[in-house]
């Protein structure tokens with residue numbers, strides 16, 4: 001995919017292995033269970049977009065596509081804490097959905113933990129709706145982990 005310049009010296013492009021130091025750093029700042037290098041390496045075979053502001057990567061999105069089923073799953077999206085609240089996640093999702101629409105994908109799904117309210121709001125803005133609820137029991141009552149499976153149908 002070629003670069004596509006956005007406003008204010010920003011662009012979204014496909015990731016390369018040279019981006020991994022920064023992507024791993026953003027991941028560590030964003031998730032309690034960060035991914036390891038090899039997970040990101042495998043993701044280079046999928047849709048793996050980075051948002052670059054000036055020359056610094058501010059966020060990334062990874063989605064895998066099953067062309068046979070006309071279905072995609074957004075696996076990971078994160079924006080560095082210093083760059084949140086500026087519309088970067090929205091730009092990454094918009095670009096991803098454009099790519100999926102062009103590829104004739106009809107269904108996009110993702111998992112989001114119930115407590116990630118800002119992420120849920122973000123996905124709802126694009127029309128994602130809760131399709132399923134998954135509860136992972138824990139040893140402690142009231143300490144279960146609840147996830148939503150959110151789904152979007154593309155035209």
Ligand SMILES: CC(C)(COP(=O)(O)OP(=O)(O)OC[C@H]1O[C@@H](n2cnc3c(N)ncnc32)[C@H](O)[C@@H]1OP(=O)(O)O)[C@@H](O)C(=O)NCCC(=O)NCCS
Pocket residue numbers: 030031077078079080083084085086087088089090091111112113116117118119121122125
């Ligand atoms: C979720 C995340 C990717 C959002 O990135 P972002 O670039 O700050 O998001 P945007 O600026 O594009 O905001 C998009 C929408 O998300 C929602 N949102 C973002 N930050 C929010 C906050 N702090 N509180 C409430 N809603 C918020 C809003 O609906 C916002 O739309 P609006 O600006 O029109 O109100 C970022 O907070 C992050 O990396 N979090 C940690 C990792 C994570 O939770 N990933 C999602 C896993 S499912």
